[in-house]
Amino acid sequence: MQHSEDVGQGWHRMTVLLRLQKDASGKIRLVQDDRCLGNPNKHKDIPSARKALSRCEGR
Numbered sequence: 001m002q003h004s005e006d007v008g009q010g011w012h013r014m015t016v017l018l019r020l021q022k023d024a025s026g027k028i029r030l031v032q033d034d035r036c037l038g039n040p041n042k043h044k045d046i047p048s049a050r051k052a053l054s055r056c057e058g059r
Helices: 046-057
Strands: 017-022 028-033
Touching: none
Parallel strands: none
Antiparallel strands: 017 028
16 A cells, blocks of 8 residues: 555645535535635644634634
8 A cells, every 4th residue: 555655745734624515406516615624724634623623613
């Protein structure tokens, strides 16, 4: 198995929030929601992203 570190240099890790949405025709779309986490962001793992989301949603 190859890791990102083995592929190249200068990688930027981030975590994104993806939402499933149904459009008017009934098709399902996958949409990235950057409102709380931002893009790009420095959340390298899910637990840190969850903390940021809970702080944002708590406002």
